[in-house]
Each structure stands twice: as structure tokens, then as C-alpha cells.
Amino acid sequence: MTDQPIALEVSDLSFDYHGVTALSAVNFKIEQAERVGLVGPNGAGKSTLMLLLNGLLSGQGTIKVNGTLLSKKTIPQIRRFVGLVFPDAEDQLFMPTVEQDVAFGPLNMGMTTEQAVEKARAALDTMGLVGLAERSSHHLSDGERRRAAIATVLSMKPDIWVLDEPGANLDPQGRKELISILQNLPGTVLLASHDLDLVVQVCQRCLLLDAGQMIAEGPTRTVLADRELMEGHGLEVPLRIELETGTRKENGRVP
Ligand SMILES: Nc1ncnc2c1ncn2[C@@H]1O[C@H](COP(=O)(O)OP(=O)(O)OP(=O)(O)O)[C@@H](O)[C@H]1O
Numbered sequence: 001m002t003d004q005p006i007a008l009e010v011s012d013l014s015f016d017y018h019g020v021t022a023l024s025a026v027n028f029k030i031e032q033a034e035r036v037g038l039v040g041p042n043g044a045g046k047s048t049l050m051l052l053l054n055g056l057l058s059g060q061g062t063i064k065v066n067g068t069l070l071s072k073k074t075i076p077q078i079r080r081f082v083g084l085v086f087p088d089a090e091d092q093l094f095m096p097t098v099e100q101d102v103a104f105g106p107l108n109m110g111m112t113t114e115q116a117v118e119k120a121r122a123a124l125d126t127m128g129l130v131g132l133a134e135r136s137s138h139h140l141s142d143g144e145r146r147r148a149a150i151a152t153v154l155s156m157k158p159d160i161w162v163l164d165e166p167g168a169n170l171d172p173q174g175r176k177e178l179i180s181i182l183q184n185l186p187g188t189v190l191l192a193s194h195d196l197d198l199v200v201q202v203c204q205r206c207l208l209l210d211a212g213q214m215i216a217e218g219p220t221r222t223v224l225a226d227r228e229l230m231e232g233h234g235l236e237v238p239l240r241i242e243l244e245t246g247t248r249k250e251n252g253r254v255p
């Protein structure tokens, strides 16, 4: 970390679902404009953490976004700062056309129809979806739907992007395009993904969560290269790092 202003500050954050502990006293900070990966095995608490960050769930502990403490009173303000991209694009797309989906957020923020459509068209243009603006999201491919879901957040120009598994179900070309989109998102990024090669390409820093606890944090290439740490938490060193460092295991042995 440098001495940039802090975009996100999470202190002693805990959450349980009716007795099932999902997060236990989690602490971390993210500076403005940082790109941070959130990794961990199934059930680690990644999605729960992301829902807490823009007030869709409420737990114990504190969350500060751009210095503002998240509370019932500040949720509308916090949601202008934090743009959440859900793991299932369909949760983000529910209007008759893609353009209406992408204009929905700006309209909701109080813009005129004309302003909202202008924002929507700019976001669709960035996502390469202008030609599909009048289509229903049901008539898009998985990759196009993912891009449309990101466009619904982009049109609101969030300071902080919180993306939960944005790369699921993409073919190699779609995944490549997504990586380039993620690398170029304006603002601060917190990205949860099981695609650790994608995390290596997008995020300089990385947080490792397991069973609701923050296990490690540090430069992505340091944390994800630690074989003992990764395997101890149900993960693997990403292929990209193994190839770069010459530590690829063949038949279980390092050549
Ligand atoms: N609605 C719910 N009700 C009860 N328990 C839940 C609910 N949602 C999640 N959990 C539990 O909370 C814990 C954390 O789940 P969460 O979905 O946050 O993990 P995750 O890291 O996102 O996992 P994955 O990698 O599978 O997406 C798990 O033990 C899970 O079973």
C-alpha cells in the first residue's frame, strides 16, 4: 500500500446467516484506484462480504467507503460509490431492452430520461454493445450478457467496483475481452474469482479468505505463488505463475 486515500476500510466485520458463521472479524483496507483480488474456496464468505459492502446485508463491525461510515442513513450515498456486479448477470438485467437496463441506474439516481439514455449509450459503446441496445437481454449470448451487466454498473460511474465472479461461463475469447475490460475499469476494483489466472492479470494485490477469516493479503504474485498456503486452503497456484516461475508440477512433481 502507498499513501493514497482509502476507498474501503473494513474493520472487525462479522456476519452469520441464522447461526451459520459466514465472516469472522474481517479487517482490510483498499486504497483508491487499487485493483484487489478476493480469493478463497467455496463457502469462504466472498459473496457475503460483497453484499455487506453496499448494504444489501448488514453485519457487525464497520465498513467505511470513501471515509463515510456505512449505516442505514448513508446506504443511498454508499450505493452511489459502490457498484456491485452480481455473479449471475440475469440478476442485473430485467428491463425489456438492454438500453433500458443500462439506463435504469442513472434514472434511479434522478437523471432525466435524456441524460440517462446518454449515459447508457456511452456505457454500451465502451462495452461494445451499441448494436445490441434494442435487444432483450434474454436474446444475448452469455458473454454479451456479462458485458451488459457490467454496462448497467458502468453507466452509474461508481468509484468502487465490487465484482463477484464476473468471468463464469465465458469462452476463451470472451474471457480475454473481460480481462481487458477489468484491466481498464475506471476507479477502485475488488474482484472475487475462482479464475486465479484472471486475478493475476487484473489485480496487483490479493486477499485470501477461508471459512470467514482473512488468512493472507499481499501482492497477488506473492500470495498466489505460495503453494503451501494455496493448497492449505483448497486452492492451486495459478498456471500463469507456475509457468513464469518454472514451478509447474508434472505428474505431481516439480520438474
Ligand atoms: N442465504 C444463506 N443462508 C444460509 N447460509 C448461507 C447463505 N448464503 C451463504 N451461506 C453460507 O455462508 C458461507 C459463506 O458463503 P458465501 O456464499 O459468502 O461464500 P463464497 O466464498 O462466495 O463461496 P463460492 O466460492 O462458492 O461462491 C457458507 O458457509 C454458506 O453456506
Ligand SMILES: [Mg+2]
Binding pocket: 046, 047, 048, 164
Ligand atoms: Mg460466492
